Amino acid sequence: MGKNLKMKSARVALDFSQKDLADAVGVTRQTINAIEQGDYNPTIRLCRAICKILGKSLDDIFGEEE
Amino acid sequence: MGKNLKMKSARVALDFSQKDLADAVGVTRQTINAIEQGDYNPTIRLCRAICKILGKSLDDIFGEEE
DNA sequence: AAAATAAGTATAATATACTTGACATTATAT
DNA sequence: ATATAATGTCAAGTATATTATACTTATTTT
Numbered sequence: 001m002g003k004n005l006k007m008k009s010a011r012v013a014l015d016f017s018q019k020d021l022a023d024a025v026g027v028t029r030q031t032i033n034a035i036e037q038g039d040y041n042p043t044i045r046l047c048r049a050i051c052k053i054l055g056k057s058l059d060d061i062f063g064e065e066e
Numbered sequence: 067m068g069k070n071l072k073m074k075s076a077r078v079a080l081d082f083s084q085k086d087l088a089d090a091v092g093v094t095r096q097t098i099n100a101i102e103q104g105d106y107n108p109t110i111r112l113c114r115a116i117c118k119i120l121g122k123s124l125d126d127i128f129g130e131e132e
Numbered sequence: 133a134a135a136a137t138a139a140g141t142a143t144a145a146t147a148t149a150c151t152t153g154a155c156a157t158t159a160t161a162t
Numbered sequence: 163a164t165a166t167a168a169t170g171t172c173a174a175g176t177a178t179a180t181t182a183t184a185c186t187t188a189t190t191t192t
Contacts (some may be wrong), residue, residue, distance in 0.1 A: 058124035
């Protein structure tokens with residue numbers, strides 16, 4: 001599984017730290033980090049929550065496997 | 067969690083049974099049924115696999131919570 | 133009417149998403 | 163130089179996605 005650079009760039013574009021995004025979404029910092037690192041696949045519910053905060057669509061952030 | 071009628075209609079439009087889709091995607095029939103019934107949230111990897119088979123985007127099938 | 137296929141539901145077991153806490157590293161500041 | 167914040171990683175625990183098995187209720191086919 002490749003890294004999720006689209007998620008990372010969307011996050012830093014909003015000047016959010018991993019912890020900022022984690023708090024906004026209701027998960028831990030490690031979970032956000034692991035998703036960005038590609039260490040495991042989140043559930044669709046978590047993906048939706050992340051996209052909502054980042055102002056992006058599912059296809060934007062989780063569309064294609066790298 | 068509401069039912070996923072978009073997934074169900076995309077499936078029947080291809081004349082796929084729940085088992086047909088399950089086999090194509092590599093999960094059990096019960097998993098497909100549970101997702102359509104809204105009984106639990108799948109992982110993004112499974113969502114991607116389902117969308118690929120159904121010829122739809124993530125936003126099409128898993129875009130909005132009902 | 134019976135036989136077969138599809139769908140819905142339930143329960144117990146297993147795999148894995150996610151948490152918590154800790155530690156190391158790399159920045160960015162003061 | 164030394165704090166401080168942000169990141170990356172690891173191990174152990176908890177929550178839940180998914181499997182396997184089984185039973186029930188349609189719906190279709192013979």
